[in-house]
Amino acid sequence: MTQEVKANNSTLVNSVCAIVFILFTFVYLYFFQSDIIAMEQHVLSGGITHYNKTIGAVLLTVVLFLVKLGVSKLTRFDGWINILNYLPSLMFLAVLTSGNQDFDVSLFPTNVIVIVCIVIILYAIFAVLSRQKSIFYIDTSYTGSLTGGLWKSLLALSAMLLMVCALGNTNEIFHYRLRIEHLLESNDYDNALSVGEKSDDTDPDLTMLRIYALSRTKQLGERLFEYPIPKGGSDILLPDGVNVKCMMFPETEIFKQLGIRKMGKMKPLEYLLYLENHGLAMKSVTDYILCGYLLDKNLDGFVNIIKNKYNLSSPALPKHYREALTLYTHLRSNPVLVFHSEIMDADYADFQKLEEKYNNKSERFSYVKDTYGETYWFYYFYQ
Template sequence: MSKYILPYEKAARIQTVVCGLLFSVFSFVYLYVFQRDILEAVHFSLAHGKTHFAPMASAVVITFILILLRWGVNSLLGLKGIVRSVAYFPSFLILGALTDISRDIYMDSYRGYWLWLLPLILLVFIGTAYFLRRIFRVQLNKEYSFMTLMNSNLIILLVWALMTVGIGNSDRNFHHELAVERCLRAKKYEDALKVGERSLEATRTLTALRAYALAHVGQMGDRLFAYPQYYKSEGLFFSGDSLHDLRYTNDSIYHYLGARPYENESKLPFLQHICDREIGKYTSLDYYLSALLLDKKLKDFAGAMCEFYEENTRIPRYYQEALVMYQSTHPEYTCLATDSTIVQRFDAYKTRQKDFASPVEEENRMRREFGDTYWWYYDYQK
């Protein structure tokens, strides 16, 4: 004969199942969708890159373990009624701590403060909850309506969820860097170039990673200025500060170029040197020409194009735009022919510049209409 279930007991069970389901969904989505690259970085750091990362399996396993942790905590503390969901606090806190990492995650000396802070907070939580449970024992045993039970516990879950989101790393640029890096390691260069492609924000690390991806698909000259460029030629390389680099460093770029600079040699002379002596790989030329454009050295760029490009050779889009701009002030330059369509668009660009009364309006409107051109970069990018 089955045991008769009182209405309050049934409401409590429904509330327990609903809260468990909501936590499971939140944990899986948080780990698999929003913090996937953060979780992969933690895995790489702990395993030193020796094991394969499975994002879905990792999210499922972690969620399952945290559900078991909740049951363990509740068995210890005996929380029920309108505060039953308080037992999810350790699970939510671990989710936040697991995804609260910074750019020094790959350093051997990395020691996160959560290693000591997490156990301390959990001990304080268990001690405080146990103490308060004894004081408010009568209130815990009181029967509440179904809606009161649900609303109270859902509010508690919401607070814990907001806490987790607040603790975890939400730096969009860092997430973009990790996502691009993941695609590069998988040799999915086009996928890497789609990460944050509409954003006007770009760190130097992200800029260097994008240039690296463009070099692999052979389209630096066609797509470089479709992305924000805030660091001139230095943006083709990492800063050299290991706290800002991820698993790719300048050594990765030097290996790809097939040469290394001398000690204290600056990047532009290094690129010119390997192109002049032809000691690097063919991709070195794109790096060199792009560096000249980023530094707005049109005269040197025009000379390099004459030296390294032959007539009747396809000239990438941004190289043509730069040549058209140079030829507008140096009509004697006839080394290479440019596309008449690009010449017409440059004429439209110069005509449009005359239509604005204020510099601010001009810059903003020109960005909307010509922001993906080298001309906008040359005239407006500080």
């Protein structure tokens, strides 16, 4: 193989690998990790600056590629092994997208930092030894067919890209939280409610954000139990700064729509009832209280509030409130009020028939969830 052919092969392989690197980096930053980068910038700037995912993805891709070019000048690897010059850039990308969920302790996970440091040290040792051919030698020339050299380089690059994905933060719930908070900052409540709506995974922080978005769109009593609900009852209604909290969205915005008094050390439902009883409550507090009682499965407390707040014969009565009232009427031998809806009573009768149809608990759970998983009845009996 002539020197000219080798040079052409080398240029073509390097160009293809550069295109793959640039495309991967941009797509990974723009579509998959923009929420993590936004959170990191928010923390590092103290909330002063905001991340633009288009500009950020372009700038970071350019910077990482320039780092690769700089590393190439230092190492001067020959042949297909030149692909290793992407390793420092990709390790930096791995750290950048690893974003620690508990950023109060550390912005980046310690295990990721340790792994990346070890990889970079080994890379530096390899780079030094590879120049001492009398001590360490590996044939790096482009020999054989062009296809063989290209696939060898792409295989090595693919392994490095997989390492980046493995080290990056891929926690689905955490990404949902960050995306919702970003949308809430833009008052885009409808899109915030669509984030992760088909997923069964959730946590108290994510649910608290959804409750706020539902409240702002006046759908709290209509749609809350269409989403998965974690353990915690009414304690997940509001952020407490410890067990339930926001990452970027100002918690003051959540309390602003409820009342003028801060929660302090009170539990969420206790705080909401304090606002209500002392004439400090905004209109949205009523639905927060009602849903708090439903989350605690306290039907008596729910009924005592709703009978004075809603017209129970109105067709506009939210769905979950009708479901809870139907359940209360069927469960109590001496109910404070009796609620009947032809459609709701028929649905509840079908719910009971479906339960009776399956003796196996796991089978019953599966079938009931498929049909009634978005009702308060399912939450009350199965969660």
